[in-house]
Amino acid sequence: MNEIEIDDDSCNVLVTTDDARTCTGCLDRGDPGRRAELTVSYPDASAEQRGFGDHGRTQPATKGLISVDDTMRSGAAPASSGPEFTGAVAQDAIADPTNLQRLGTSVSEFCQRWDGEDYDIVVCFDSLTALLEYTSPEVVFQFCHVLTKRLESVDAVAHFHLDPSEHDDQTVATFQSIFDETVGRETQAETMDVDYVEATDDDIAALAEGWSEEASYSIVGGTYDRPDDVTEATDDDIEQTLADRL
Template sequence: MQTKGHNGDGSLQDAVERGACVLVLSPSIHDATDDACLDLLSLDDPSEQNVLWVAYTRSPDACIQDWVSSVGERPRNLRFVSVGETTRSASAVSGGDGTRGEVVDALSSPGDLTGLGIKLSEVLKAWDSNDNETVACFDSLTALLQYADLQTVYKFLHVLTGRFDAAGVTAHFHLDPDACDDQTVSTLTSLFDTVLELDDDGEWAVRTR
């Protein structure tokens, strides 16, 4: 892998190829993690974007509030798959002007990877007919690993990243390396062409194959 440094205060968009699946290695709770997430989700004009957000650890309400604070204009289409305890009322994410579509799908069982895969495939299929750029966030693999073993998660991600690649989706997946052993991090890293890792100085190391 090639490695280069990237200042934590700058945009990461130029470090990620469109249509790539990216692993973001950083603490689950960190300002730089939140900033990187929103940066990677706002690649284009929001009016020309489909945004898919898989949330294990945060409510849709919190995600949309962060988006509005950082980006401002809501994306053309916004779809949440809210997993387990993060499930909340969709009242705060309804499209007020009638020109944006925001939908929350609830998945009550965090370990139901078959059900999750079906929901994500349905979203991609629904968006296949529009010309918008599709971006996705999976938050987080750290949480997912609490409900499924490494081999199961690896197989799931192998299929999912393949689907994203085929659909031209630019997707990033969060993983807290301090919450996992080295073997887990190494195994999951092998699935991604680009890895962003936050170092102790608050800078991003960008590794590409």
């Protein structure tokens, strides 16, 4: 297996190459007997599942798959119930690709489960280019900013695919600024002027606990946005709170 060179301190990596060995190299880190591997896939956007199901490499102890905009979910649990951990591969399906609250909840639940079982967590997010087909760069930027902080909090090693040929240099440069390292093509363009709120400790705690309890505040919201009694937010509520941040 050819290994790619990634700094040991890099928890979140942006991958801007389509070389499948790069994805595999990002996933094959540490002891496979203690590794839990999560893939976020956008099958309806024709994104490749680069690392998932590659039997030519050492397989991890456990796997999870979040399919976004996937109408072919298997299993008896309804789509709104969250990840199903009973099968050989833990699965979740999210019908609405614009529902980042739902996606964040799912990722957080995988993190909670596997971190509690003392697994080394690796994540493949395939891909930001697919996500950007449904949601504005500003909202995706803010979502990724908080999500990467959540992944850091459980010592996960995550990589996010982005096809630079599908975006202008300014967009690519803006996403580069979130990540610890970029593997593949880089750009020195000016970043977008995105007015986002720095994630606080409370925001990260909300990702660990609040999302799985259907918190009603935005993933980028400050403590002043949050009601005393947490109830499930509607899509309009989340959209409005995100819009207020931009």
